[in-house]
Amino acid sequence: MNTPVPGSQYKVIGTRPIRHDGMDKVTGKAKYGADVKFSKMLYGRVLRSPHAHARIVSIDTSEAESHPGVFAVITTSDMPDLVDKMADLGEGVVNMAHLGDNVLAREKVLYKGQAVAAVAASDVHVAAEAIAKIKVEYEPLPAVTWVLDAMREDAPLLHDNVFTDDMGKKSDKPSNVDKEIHFLKGDAEEGFAAADVVVEREFKTATVHQGYIEPHVATADWNEDGNLTVWTSTQGSFACRAQVAEILQIPISKVKVVPCEIGGGFGGKITVYLQPVAALLSKKSGRPVQLTMQRDEVFEGTGPTPGSFMRVKLGATKEGKLTAGEAWIAFDAGAFPGGPIGPACMCVFSCYDFEHAKVDGYNVVLNKPKTQAYRAPGSTHAALACETVLDELAEKLEIDPLELRLKNAATEGTRRVDGPVYPRIGCVEVLQAAQASDHWNSPLEGPNRGRGVALGFWFNCGLKSSASAHVNPDGTVTLTEGSTDIGGSRASIAMQLAETLGITAEEVHPQVVDTDSVGYTDVTGGSRVTFATGLAAYKVGLDIEGQMTSRAAELWDCSPENVRVESGVYSHNGDSLTFAELAEKLHATGEAVVGRATVAPDGATNGFGAHLVDVEVDPDTGKTTILRYTVIQDAGKAIHPSYVEGQMQGGAVQGIGWALNEEYFFDDQGQMKNASFLDYRIPTFLDVPMIDTIIVEVPNPDHPYGVRGVGETPIVPPPAAIAIAIHNAVGVRMTELPMSPPKLWKAISDQS
Amino acid sequence: MGGLTTLSGFEYVAPTDLTAAATALRDAGGRACVLAGGTDILVQLREGMRSADLVIDVKKIPELLQLEYAPDSGLCLGAATPCYQIYTTADVVNAYPALVDATRIIGGWQIQSRASVGGNLCNSSPAADSIPPLLVHQAVCHLAGPEGRRSIPVSDFCTAPGKNSLQPGELLATLTLPPQPANAGSAYQRFIPRNEMDIAVASAASWIELDDSRNAIKSARIALGAVAPTPVLAEEASQFLVGKAPTEENFSEAGVLARQVASPIDDMRGTVEFRVHLAGVLTQRTLALAHQRVQDS
Numbered sequence A: 001m002n003t004p005v006p007g008s009q010y011k012v013i014g015t016r017p018i019r020h021d022g023m024d025k026v027t028g029k030a031k032y033g034a035d036v037k038f039s040k041m042l043y044g045r046v047l048r049s050p051h052a053h054a055r056i057v058s059i060d061t062s063e064a065e066s067h068p069g070v071f072a073v074i075t076t077s078d079m080p081d082l083v084d085k086m087a088d089l090g091e092g093v094v095n096m097a098h099l100g101d102n103v104l105a106r107e108k109v110l111y112k113g114q115a116v117a118a119v120a121a122s123d124v125h126v127a128a129e130a131i132a133k134i135k136v137e138y139e140p141l142p143a144v145t146w147v148l149d150a151m152r153e154d155a156p157l158l159h160d161n162v163f164t165d166d167m168g169k170k171s172d173k174p175s176n177v178d179k180e181i182h183f184l185k186g187d188a189e190e191g192f193a194a195a196d197v198v199v200e201r202e203f204k205t206a207t208v209h210q211g212y213i214e215p216h217v218a219t220a221d222w223n224e225d226g227n228l229t230v231w232t233s234t235q236g237s238f239a240c241r242a243q244v245a246e247i248l249q250i251p252i253s254k255v256k257v258v259p260c261e262i263g264g265g266f267g268g269k270i271t272v273y274l275q276p277v278a279a280l281l282s283k284k285s286g287r288p289v290q291l292t293m294q295r296d297e298v299f300e301g302t303g304p305t306p307g308s309f310m311r312v313k314l315g316a317t318k319e320g321k322l323t324a325g326e327a328w329i330a331f332d333a334g335a336f337p338g339g340p341i342g343p344a345c346m347c348v349f350s351c352y353d354f355e356h357a358k359v360d361g362y363n364v365v366l367n368k369p370k371t372q373a374y375r376a377p378g379s380t381h382a383a384l385a386c387e388t389v390l391d392e393l394a395e396k397l398e399i400d401p402l403e404l405r406l407k408n409a410a411t412e413g414t415r416r417v418d419g420p421v422y423p424r425i426g427c428v429e430v431l432q433a434a435q436a437s438d439h440w441n442s443p444l445e446g447p448n449r450g451r452g453v454a455l456g457f458w459f460n461c462g463l464k465s466s467a468s469a470h471v472n473p474d475g476t477v478t479l480t481e482g483s484t485d486i487g488g489s490r491a492s493i494a495m496q497l498a499e500t501l502g503i504t505a506e507e508v509h510p511q512v513v514d515t516d517s518v519g520y521t522d523v524t525g526g527s528r529v530t531f532a533t534g535l536a537a538y539k540v541g542l543d544i545e546g547q548m549t550s551r552a553a554e555l556w557d558c559s560p561e562n563v564r565v566e567s568g569v570y571s572h573n574g575d576s577l578t579f580a581e582l583a584e585k586l587h588a589t590g591e592a593v594v595g596r597a598t599v600a601p602d603g604a605t606n607g608f609g610a611h612l613v614d615v616e617v618d619p620d621t622g623k624t625t626i627l628r629y630t631v632i633q634d635a636g637k638a639i640h641p642s643y644v645e646g647q648m649q650g651g652a653v654q655g656i657g658w659a660l661n662e663e664y665f666f667d668d669q670g671q672m673k674n675a676s677f678l679d680y681r682i683p684t685f686l687d688v689p690m691i692d693t694i695i696v697e698v699p700n701p702d703h704p705y706g707v708r709g710v711g712e713t714p715i716v717p718p719p720a721a722i723a724i725a726i727h728n729a730v731g732v733r734m735t736e737l738p739m740s741p742p743k744l745w746k747a748i749s750d751q752s
Numbered sequence B: 001m002g003g004l005t006t007l008s009g010f011e012y013v014a015p016t017d018l019t020a021a022a023t024a025l026r027d028a029g030g031r032a033c034v035l036a037g038g039t040d041i042l043v044q045l046r047e048g049m050r051s052a053d054l055v056i057d058v059k060k061i062p063e064l065l066q067l068e069y070a071p072d073s074g075l076c077l078g079a080a081t082p083c084y085q086i087y088t089t090a091d092v093v094n095a096y097p098a099l100v101d102a103t104r105i106i107g108g109w110q111i112q113s114r115a116s117v118g119g120n121l122c123n124s125s126p127a128a129d130s131i132p133p134l135l136v137h138q139a140v141c142h143l144a145g146p147e148g149r150r151s152i153p154v155s156d157f158c159t160a161p162g163k164n165s166l167q168p169g170e171l172l173a174t175l176t177l178p179p180q181p182a183n184a185g186s187a188y189q190r191f192i193p194r195n196e197m198d199i200a201v202a203s204a205a206s207w208i209e210l211d212d213s214r215n216a217i218k219s220a221r222i223a224l225g226a227v228a229p230t231p232v233l234a235e236e237a238s239q240f241l242v243g244k245a246p247t248e249e250n251f252s253e254a255g256v257l258a259r260q261v262a263s264p265i266d267d268m269r270g271t272v273e274f275r276v277h278l279a280g281v282l283t284q285r286t287l288a289l290a291h292q293r294v295q296d297s
């Protein structure tokens, strides 16, 4: 598998070695958060709000405290006062009071499932018994869970200190709308006037959860000397450290975060929930404390992606040239401000070259769990709206949907509605690969069957990454990095170092280490790790190669410039040493070789993907079966093609879940009714076919190997592609997610 | 909320004698529960939906683990016999296809190797998959209490969601299903949004017996699940078919009639309108499948 690809300029990149963490993972030896065990460790439980909106009148913990086996009980009064503290934790300034309230509620609970108190006890059962003895008196308040309702003047106000931020201007009255975004390019009215056909539709999407299989877990040990260590499942150990330090108001250097193996995150394991609570319980009890969530706590107490309402209008000429686009997007933020409204507004028209476009976005707080990032946050919603309307335009204009997209596709030089001008991108190449694919060229026959195609976009951010590596006497290299590995990134980073040094992937031993053991590294998110941490690994490679060259020069008594390095072989004037041979000599001849690099690449690179799907709909039950599915995506350069394909397939499966069944059901009290994997329906493997993949490679000019991040784009097109396929199968335009059997059946029967 | 609940301690007994089990059940005065496969009860105990001081395991009682079939006497099924034994026994597969359809879809392999039809019935969920098949196959429930035994038709067993006519101290010992006449066939189907891991949104079992010419229906029975407080027989729809030709039109008409007994609720699994509609669709489809099975036999 990992012999070099014939004709490739690379020896390691593009091959498929077994991942370094693979053996431990398949044999069950890998250490996940809940595998952490210490002697005298206590186990905790969290008490959560039964109300969607209520004032906390009083909390009485006395009975819980005297329950046998209980070592500590905490409430928000054990937390430092965070009122009016703002902090930049790497992704913009956040109000620490909100973050703190989301960890343990202070005066009000704003969603069902919000943490209110916690207990540490000798075992989880005792902790659960004690939790039941905490008496909380609530004064219930009216709750609001639908975004348009929450925007109304007469809606229950969640916060009296949240004001609308309208592109920098602050409203004078508190509001549930915490943010407005307005982008304008050209003159939309003029554009629509020039159109021969205009289509406008409204869309609704449900709240959906990342659905990672591993629930949240944190273990904390707060020492007498004030040093706090946290072992946890996180996408960013440094982000976790910063949040814990800020919430607890202790110096950041007093906190060490040890990232464990992580059983999925998809954006949902960046914000802290249990970590500061476990820390406070540990401080109070003097023992290590472990907190784990149950599945219902994950659904109700952690952050899903927003539910939304969107209106999109597109105009085009008879020839199929888009003349204008207009989008109005309202996202629910959940209980506290913040969320992906910005990216949604940037992404909605990002695949196409519009002369005139207008985008208005609104971010709205309401009584649901605080939303968090979920794979390409905001872009999946936006693509549903834009791509469905575009498909209707294609239908009206009688133009092939791929042709219409190609006619308008964004290319190098296209300016997005939010400002940036694209560098070299692969949007056109992706569409062409879709056009040339076996899937697109195979006829689809049979009643109630239809094919859909949709395009999607997501950025990759750069942010900061650090790495170091040392050369071992046996010719291997130990690589130390800070990017927690949720998608095979150990392998893709190690392979970039191996390529740089001319050694094999197996000769690099990558380690993901704690915050005391590596330089600052931002979260595993934003499709950035293979790109940015990979860049750091490349630079580590250059650093090591430089040192190795000097050492070879010393051996051969020549100047380093005269040492030739090719494919890991160092030579000069007839002398030559492989990397391993040179490594073996290092110890006897001088100091060790340690390479280091830290990077903060500018700007964002851009990932485009097109999805093709064939469906069959049972018109009598409204059930949709996915018959065939192909993901086509620009990876820039696929370092490890299997893991690129895995990302493409995984994203598609999650998108299929959004499309067909996933949704939070709330009753009229704002209570989630389906907080389990039985009734929150992610696809099982019987619900999806094999997902075919086509990797397109249009190298990213800003990366030495051309890498573009691939993790997020693949969740973007599926709901749109499936909505379009359903239309082609049974003739109805579905504009609400999920397109679950009751809804689809209703739409079909209303039509006939 | 599962986050708050926990499996609290209880006593466990596993008697080998049915009367001993019934006596223990009665003596615990409502603080005991019966454990067959445990695939419902353990979940309920763990999630705090039920609590018990004593758990009585009935899998050591030989009578409850029977699976006896003879063409002229029919099937005698121990209440705790696991599902997989039913669908791996060829005679049962041929004689009671609707019941076999149900046992094949109750959970996955792990669940099927523990879960029993008796437990499915005693849990008395409106959506329980085995109950509509038991109804169309006219199963009889044989109950045992500390004072003795009695038998009731399965149609009298369930009384409300999660409720049944077992008296305090009473256990389900066996189920008997009458022998099958010639030219008879049955089928069970449920509708779920995914292809696994779901509770029926609506379900239907159909049983038909054709005359010797196989051109007319001699008798029929239709039962629906998940559309009423208990699984229900659709009498009118069943009667309608008697004497009629086994055609798509008649099956479809029976489906329309069957919808009349559906009185479902709106919930996260489906709306009233959708469930009523599905009851008709599934009736029609199971009738067609049952008919197909007669033709193939």
Ligand SMILES: Cc1cc2nc3c(=O)[nH]c(=O)nc-3n(C[C@H](O)[C@H](O)[C@H](O)COP(=O)(O)OP(=O)(O)OC[C@H]3O[C@@H](n4cnc5c(N)ncnc54)[C@H](O)[C@@H]3O)c2cc1C
Pocket: B033, B034, B035, B036, B037, B038, B039, B040, B041, B042, B043, B058, B079, B080, B105, B106, B107, B108, B111, B114, B115, B116, B117, B118, B119, B120, B121, B122, B123, B127, B128, B129, B130, B166, B170, B171, B172, B173, B198, B199
């Ligand atoms: C993952 C999973 C998937 C499932 N899928 C399905 C499905 O697809 N369809 C479906 O219908 N169900 C499903 N179930 C529910 C459950 O598996 C079935 O209802 C099963 O048939 C119960 O049988 P059991 O032997 O495990 O019952 P138990 O859990 O042992 O008992 C069930 C109830 O009946 C009582 N009981 C049991 N035996 C007797 C007796 N002899 N006398 C008196 N009372 C008795 C118990 O006290 C308890 O109240 C699923 C459960 C799980 C965990």
